[in-house]
Amino acid sequence: MRIRLTCLMAWIGLVLMPLALAQSSGVHLPKSVEAGNAFSIQTTGNGNAVLYIVGPGQVLRRNVQLGEATFFGPGEIHNAGHYLVVLVGASAPENGAFDVTAAHQAATLSFLAKPSRLPIDLHDGISGVVYLFDAFHNLVLSPAQVSFQLSTGPGALQTRTALAHFGVAWTKMDSATKEGSAQFVARIGDVTSTRVIQQVPGNPCHLVMTARLSGQRLAVETQPVRDCSGNSLPDGTIVTFTETYNGGESTVDVPLKHGIARTDMPAYSGAKLSVATGVFVGNEIRWGKE
């Protein structure tokens, strides 16, 4: 019981100690300071002392004259955080603490837009996350309205606003129905950050090939390959032509060029020709007689 009482007293002492020190302290601290702002710490007493300001974000030590104010210039303490203050003089050290807070206004945005490339016409396919920082790269923790804009061309604009909590805001946007690059902008006040999103055609919807005899071989060629919205698939998309004949099979992969893939293949009478891109299969052609 006695031990418990002692422990209780110790913890009460622990809780009350900063208060007691604050009352009898020879150092007068601001409760909080905005990062980068000038401020002063007033001390009382006579003689010389050493003033420590220590936190994970920054450490300072100053020789001070007791009874005078010690000034800290603009930018001197610029990292937001919780700082302990110790004044060590001839008598017992005086302790205290204060907070350095981020500025209320964001100076820079860290904007992450994903993905950088996606198919058209995708609901909530684009995400944007923005972190708000002040001029000293402290996270701005005051609530703030962030606006997001995704513009995909004249008249095509999506706008969202989001409230930043703990310095972060996010949104989701739809990709456009037409291919092309989109400007994705995050804005707070006069501060903006822009990312470019490439919107590419979706899955192919129209894949038709034709074949004609060209000398001893067959010239095969697709019509312009398009998605369901009529956008041409990007050049470089691989189109696979397959010819099966008499139990054998030959395959040619051809990249789209100007929306069209073309190649030539052996002209076997009775051969079956097929075309595909990705998992989408186009038409088939049976050549000549079986």
Add this chain to the structure above:
Amino acid sequence: MRRRNIKRPLFLASSLFAAIFALGSDQPSVRVERTAAVGPRLLEKQTEAAVIRDYLQAWQTMGVALEQNQAGLLDADFTGTAKEKLTGTIRDQADLGIRTRYRDTSHDLQLVFYSPEGQSIQLVDSVEYAEQILDHEKVQTTQHVHARYVAVLTPTEVRWKVRIFQAESE
């Protein structure tokens, strides 16, 4: 008699701090507040456990790095702004002949945001720790601190690293 009564709790408090630093290997108590939603992305149990494990490890790493003034130790658990700022603090400490000891004793964690693509996760930590300041090996003060930290972690090849680490005013 009265004077003795005032001094005794202070003496005991100091003893407790000394014990905390002497028994520095003690694990801090950890409480995680369940959050219904952490933004646009579902947070898997395994991810949550990994984030908390790596965040707590970052505290240990920070403690050792600031005590030994070895910025290189931060590489394992910190990245980006958090690493740059802590590295700056260690550089200043070394220049001044100062070392600091941080011993976290309890964490009250709340995961508040998990980004849509899983590229960042944010937590708020109501943390208690003992902080000791040494100037040329002389202990100048030992204090008990209760603060609220906001941290953002990002995934790397093998672990989550702390990218933003900032105490906020409570």
